[in-house]
Amino acid sequence: MNKYCSSCGVEMPAEAPQCRSCGAIQDNFVYKSRVAAAVIAFSTGLFGIHRFYLGQWWGIFYLLFFWTYIPMLVAIIEGIVFLATSQKVWNDKYNRGLSLGTEKGGVVVIVPLVFIGIAMVGIIAAIALPAYQDYTNRSKVLESKLVAQQLMPAVESYAFERQQWPRNLEQLDIAAPRTSDNVGSVEIDAGVIIVAPAASTGIAGALVYIPKAQGSSIVWDCTESTIDKRYLPADCR
Ligand SMILES: [Zn+2]
Incomplete structure (x- = not known):
């Protein structure tokens, strides 16, 4: 099945994310943001949402075992790995080698830290509150x-x-x-x-x-x- 480039109109394979002729990124290409993946991992990684975002079905295992809190620790480590990954390697792995430019550096540091903080408070609260309740x-x-x-x-x-x-x-x-x-x-x-x-x-x-x-x-x-x-x-x- 072929289609025509949405930009220059040249004929190209339907599943191709980018036009070989003019270089236009096609509508059927969904860019997977490295920063977004990391932020999702830090915030809702407990439920494997970052895996679903990356189109990986095995996020289901996070969902199944969220009650152990282990997926949250795994997701936090994965989020850090995402941030440490170079944009080139990331694009090769998740974006079929295509780039939508470099992602902003400031967000890379601050937003995840905020979410790490929220996640930590959540973990501590989940453990400490019942213990405090028992004590009182x-x-x-x-x-x-x-x-x-x-x-x-x-x-x-x-x-x-x-x-x-x-x-x-x-x-x-x-x-x-x-x-x-x-x-x-x-x-x-x-x-x-x-x-x-x-x-x-x-x-x-x-x-x-x-x-x-x-x-x-x-x-x-x-x-x-x-x-x-x-x-x-x-x-x-
Ligand atoms: Zn084109």
Whole structure:
């Protein structure tokens, strides 16, 4: 199949990107920018978009494994390689040896750096935010633990005096335990102390401290607590 040059009208192969006669770049030729490829790699390389941009189907592997963040590291390295590649080598590889002039130098340095920065912040946020969330949730649960600990001596002395567990909080005849915004309900049920974090913390379940007579003393077991293990004090896990 032949066609005619869009510039000089000479007959030429349909798939040829450039006219041999007048040198005009043909409409069917899509120039692959080196800088654009690098910028895409730095920004959305996690999903393999730079590979799709370059017409490479195996960008799909980036897409499949984006959740591991490994494609992002690969893409950042590839972006750096793109920038380090000379325009001539790049054009030979991706533009069938054709050139649309040299790409601007300033953009080459600044834009990718901005995207590296954004990518780094993204990675750090993705790792650090859940860790920070766990940390704050643990400290909120700790406030419930402190409330439970306030009640333990009262439950113990009640049990020693009457040889039975207090049925509820009222039986203890003590001032209401000091709580905080992060502590929801405080209950005693047959000696068992149950303290639940406030609903506003978003932490489901409760700390459950079960008293057990051990010789002449009482030990407290909180391994039956119903809060997510990630947020429990170490001795309750
Ligand atoms: Zn021509």
